[in-house]
Amino acid sequence: MAVDVLISQEKIAERVAEIGALINSEYAGKELVVIGILNGACLFTADLIRQINVPITLEFMSVSSYGEATKSSGNVKINLDCRNDIAGKHVLVVEDIVDTGLTMLKLRETLVGRGPASFKLASLLFKPARNLHKVEINYLAFEIEDKFVIGYGLDYAGKYRELPYIGVYSE
Ligand code: IMP
Numbered sequence: 001m002a003v004d005v006l007i008s009q010e011k012i013a014e015r016v017a018e019i020g021a022l023i024n025s026e027y028a029g030k031e032l033v034v035i036g037i038l039n040g041a042c043l044f045t046a047d048l049i050r051q052i053n054v055p056i057t058l059e060f061m062s063v064s065s066y067g068e069a070t071k072s073s074g075n076v077k078i079n080l081d082c083r084n085d086i087a088g089k090h091v092l093v094v095e096d097i098v099d100t101g102l103t104m105l106k107l108r109e110t111l112v113g114r115g116p117a118s119f120k121l122a123s124l125l126f127k128p129a130r131n132l133h134k135v136e137i138n139y140l141a142f143e144i145e146d147k148f149v150i151g152y153g154l155d156y157a158g159k160y161r162e163l164p165y166i167g168v169y170s171e
């Protein structure tokens with residue numbers, strides 16, 4: 001296999017700092033519940049919260065969506081839920097990538113249904129070419145072409161999440 005570096009470790013760090021600064025100014029004087037989506041957003045979440053200087057509580061969720069075939073089932077499957085009630089709280093979900101958008105659309109519906117004071121989404125990556133379901137990304141680090149990427153939390157068959165950069169995978 002080969003990996004071409006698409007976004008370097010330095011570029012990621014720069015962008016994460018910019019997004020952190022934006023979050024700090026937009027949530028000044030407020031408290032934030034940050035919900036990292038496992039497993040893909042583990043590194044982005046860990047780096048982003050270290051740039052945030054308003055008080056936060058950190059939660060993690062793990063979700064899977066079944067895709068178009070089982071649209072009738074409505075919601076994402078929640079494999080791991082947050083531990084605390086988010087009603088009345090400012091919620092920031094941190095995701096690795098919005099691809100078709102289905103996962104985030106459904107997760108957003110579920111979380112907004114719990115009555116948070118506000119809901120925002122930070123996503124490391126967005127692939128506009130494959131997007132089917134419009135979901136507002138309030139903080140986007142990078143828009144990318146329609147290529148399968150790995151590293152910085154993203155996997156191919158469970159591997160390569162530990163790479164410090166974002167790369168394009170090829171056999
Ligand atoms: P969506 O519901 O199609 O937006 O699915 C997004 C999910 O698919 C992400 O949370 C990733 O787990 C996975 N995914 C989509 N594109 C890629 C990629 O290029 N590399 C690794 N995982 C991806």
Ligand code: MG
Nearest residue numbers: 038039040096
């Ligand atoms: Mg994911």
